Amino acid sequence: MKRPFSYKLNIFLFLLPALILFLGVLIAPIVMSFVYSLMDWNGLSTPTYIGFKNYVELFTSRSINISRALQNAMLLAVLSVCIQLPFALILALKLSQHIKGERWYLAIFFMPVLISSVVIGQLWIKVYNPEYGVLNALLRSLGLDSWTRIWLGDKNTAMGACLVPILWQYVGYHMLLMYAGIKGMPAELNEAAMLDGCTPAQVSWYIIIPYIRPILRVSVIFAVTGSLKSFDMIYVLTNGGPMHATELPSTLMINLLFLRNRYGMGSTIAVMLIVLCFVFALLINLAFKEEK
Amino acid sequence: MKKLLALAVAAMMLLSLVPAFAEETLTLWSIAVESDSSYQSFIDAIAAFEEAHPGVKIVHEPTQNEQYKTKIKAAMNAFSDLPDIFFTWGMSFLGDFVNAEPSRVLCLEDYYPAYEAELARNMCANASYDGKLYGVPYTMSMVVLFANMDLLAQAGWDHIPETYEDMQKCCDDLLAAGITPFGVSGKETWCLTEYLEPLMIKSVGTQKLIDIYEGRASWNDEGIIAAVDAFQDMVKKGYFDPNAAALGNDEVKNNFIAGKYAFYQNGSWNCGDISKSENAASFKAGLFPVLNPDNASLYELIGGPNNTLAVAVTTENPELAATAAFELGRAMSDADYKSGANLPCWAADPEAQVSDLVAQVVEIANNAVGMVLFGDNFLSADAANTYLDYVQQAYFLALNANEFAEGIDADMK
Numbered sequence: 198m199k200r201p202f203s204y205k206l207n208i209f210l211f212l213l214p215a216l217i218l219f220l221g222v223l224i225a226p227i228v229m230s231f232v233y234s235l236m237d238w239n240g241l242s243t244p245t246y247i248g249f250k251n252y253v254e255l256f257t258s259r260s261i262n263i264s265r266a267l268q269n270a271m272l273l274a275v276l277s278v279c280i281q282l283p284f285a286l287i288l289a290l291k292l293s294q295h296i297k298g299e300r301w302y303l304a305i306f307f308m309p310v311l312i313s314s315v316v317i318g319q320l321w322i323k324v325y326n327p328e329y330g331v332l333n334a335l336l337r338s339l340g341l342d343s344w345t346r347i348w349l350g351d352k353n354t355a356m357g358a359c360l361v362p363i364l365w366q367y368v369g370y371h372m373l374l375m376y377a378g379i380k381g382m383p384a385e386l387n388e389a390a391m392l393d394g395c396t397p398a399q400v401s402w403y404i405i406i407p408y409i410r411p412i413l414r415v416s417v418i419f420a421v422t423g424s425l426k427s428f429d430m431i432y433v434l435t436n437g438g439p440m441h442a443t444e445l446p447s448t449l450m451i452n453l454l455f456l457r458n459r460y461g462m463g464s465t466i467a468v469m470l471i472v473l474c475f476v477f478a479l480l481i482n483l484a485f486k487e488e489k
Numbered sequence: 490m491k492k493l494l495a496l497a498v499a500a501m502m503l504l505s506l507v508p509a510f511a512e513e514t515l516t517l518w519s520i521a522v523e524s525d526s527s528y529q530s531f532i533d534a535i536a537a538f539e540e541a542h543p544g545v546k547i548v549h550e551p552t553q554n555e556q557y558k559t560k561i562k563a564a565m566n567a568f569s570d571l572p573d574i575f576f577t578w579g580m581s582f583l584g585d586f587v588n589a590e591p592s593r594v595l596c597l598e599d600y601y602p603a604y605e606a607e608l609a610r611n612m613c614a615n616a617s618y619d620g621k622l623y624g625v626p627y628t629m630s631m632v633v634l635f636a637n638m639d640l641l642a643q644a645g646w647d648h649i650p651e652t653y654e655d656m657q658k659c660c661d662d663l664l665a666a667g668i669t670p671f672g673v674s675g676k677e678t679w680c681l682t683e684y685l686e687p688l689m690i691k692s693v694g695t696q697k698l699i700d701i702y703e704g705r706a707s708w709n710d711e712g713i714i715a716a717v718d719a720f721q722d723m724v725k726k727g728y729f730d731p732n733a734a735a736l737g738n739d740e741v742k743n744n745f746i747a748g749k750y751a752f753y754q755n756g757s758w759n760c761g762d763i764s765k766s767e768n769a770a771s772f773k774a775g776l777f778p779v780l781n782p783d784n785a786s787l788y789e790l791i792g793g794p795n796n797t798l799a800v801a802v803t804t805e806n807p808e809l810a811a812t813a814a815f816e817l818g819r820a821m822s823d824a825d826y827k828s829g830a831n832l833p834c835w836a837a838d839p840e841a842q843v844s845d846l847v848a849q850v851v852e853i854a855n856n857a858v859g860m861v862l863f864g865d866n867f868l869s870a871d872a873a874n875t876y877l878d879y880v881q882q883a884y885f886l887a888l889n890a891n892e893f894a895e896g897i898d899a900d901m902k
Binding site: 241242259328348349350351451457458459 | 874
């Protein structure tokens with residue numbers, strides 16, 4: 198009778214440090230954020246309980262305008278799934294075909310992931326500079342002067358201009374995930390398909406892609422939740438401007454927390470982001486499950 | 490021999506520890522990074538204080554302006570790891586820390602009398618709360634219209650326009666001569682307020698603007714609407730650099746110094762950089778003309794004592810920290826004045842050699858009949874950001890002057 202109890206106690210004791218870490222680092226901040234989201238608090242005075250007023254204000258205030266931030270985040274998520282991931286998949290399929298210089302290409306495509314977003318942001322600010330930027334210079338040299346723009350300063354072009362470096366930066370990350378999945382496939386699967394007369398395109402479509410579906414699911418989850426949480430590149434490129442045209446929930450949250458001293462409202466956006474990430478992760482899991 | 494050597498080394502190590510035990514260390518947080526016009530003044534002021542107070546060491550930790558706001562607010566919020574002395578802006582920025590529960594800032598009222606002869610009480614208004622002093626103001630700044638007289642001459646003007654109508658005529662002449670009248674950063678919204686606020690004060694007058702900021706009068710006011718109308722008129726007529734939306738303030742300032750714009754309206758702290766340029770003789774300091782002479786006059790200005798040093802309540806040595814704040818403030822005031830980085834809050838050295846541009850700005854300040862601090866410093870953090878939002882929308886013509894006044898009035902309530 199004593200052994201099973203002792204066995205369970207051992208399991209509990211061994212899991213306890215991880216549990217404490219999990220509760221302290223992940224669960225406690227979420228709970229605290231939820232508690233603060235019910236408060237009117239400037240970060241310095243005593244918080245006042247106001248129920249769900251912050252949530253009501255978040256979705257009704259013209260000044261905060263969360264709908265614009267959510268629209269931008271959703272646009273980023275859709276483009277990540279529809280452009281970034283297919284591009285990463287094509288690269289992964291091509292590189293896994295034992296092409297010459299495979300490792301070099303892998304390193305080159307993965308390099309933007311290793312470079313700090315601040316550095317990449319600064320590089321793209323130079324590219325988009327209306328006077329000496331490469332983009333406008335290229336357009337002028339092609340005689341397309343009327344196409345030149347103040348790319349990051351015009352509210353009609355700023356979001357598009359920000360999307361390019363954000364999508365470009367993480368292609369290599371998803372490519373590497375998919376490449377690892379493809380390389381982990383048993384070789385006989387491909388060989389059998391080839392012997393049966395499949396073209397390389399058919400092997401990719403009917404054999405490789407279904408096989409790496411768990412990895413594709415992880416990539417989709419990372420791309421969607423990453424888009425919802427996206428912050429650094431937009432912060433460097435436009436800081437949410439001009440006129441909030443590139444505002445994302447996270448930049449709005451920083452603005453409310455540290456510029457407006459509205460810690461209660463900032464926590465409300467944090468809670469909303471956590472809920473959205475969970476919901477989207479569950480929906481994506483469900484979508485991939487149904488396909489099975 | 491070896492033993493002797495070992496003993497000597499040990500003795501030297503022990504001796505080197507003595508000053509470390511005797512030394513008192515104070516930490517100072519500021520925004521004076523190397524590119525800041527006050528950087529050298531801080532370094533010199535700290536060196537002078539350390540020399541006058543043997544055994545005291547000041548550890549200076551500068552951070553870029555925008556990041557600094559986040560850093561100091563996060564530290565104040567956590568109420569831990571606060572520096573002994575910190576740079577702050579006056580009015581609402583420092584006020585939030587003073588009025589926190591418990592207050593994060595040491596009251597300096599008891600230490601002030603020793604310096605009263607050099608730092609007048611009226612200079613301390615933006616660092617005083619409920620009549621008590623919580624910060625040491627060291628420099629004051631105000632919005633100045635810097636003009637490139639060479640470019641004005643090319644458009645047929647030998648002086649800065651003195652009436653609003655003349656200013657419009659001058660801008661039209663400049664455009665006709667292929668010269669951009671004004672340089673502004675549309676990327677940094679506070680730079681837009683450097684154009685709108687002088688228009689507002691010269692349309693409604695000093696007291697009315699203070700009443701509006703303090704909530705005693707409505708934003709939905711004819712004078713405010715007229716000011717925003719005039720501001721948007723400047724945008725529509727192409728008086729501002731068409732690339733302004735993508736430019737930061739430093740780029741705009743450099744463009745102005747390089748002769749790209751005829752005017753640059755910004756803080757008086759730019760005097761130092763402009764005076765140091767090769768073509769310094771081309772520049773002159775003036776004021777934007779009056780919009781409504783019935784309500785305002787030329788010398789009603791935007792600005793005031795603002796750059797301040799305060800002492801955190803958590804400091805282990807309040808007396809030393811307070812003394813350091815006052816003495817550093819005095820030294821900074823003098824050094825920034827002489828370098829042209831800012832105007833002094835403390836009694837200035839009458840024999841100080843300053844540039845022509847600084848002398849012109851001092852003359853403007855001496856003629857001031859009213860001053861209102863910069864809107865984003867005057868208003869509380871939340872209100873200031875709402876206000877900046879509306880200013881940005883006005884610049885990008887996303888709303889008209891009436892919508893600006895009605896919208897901001899509703900949101901401020």
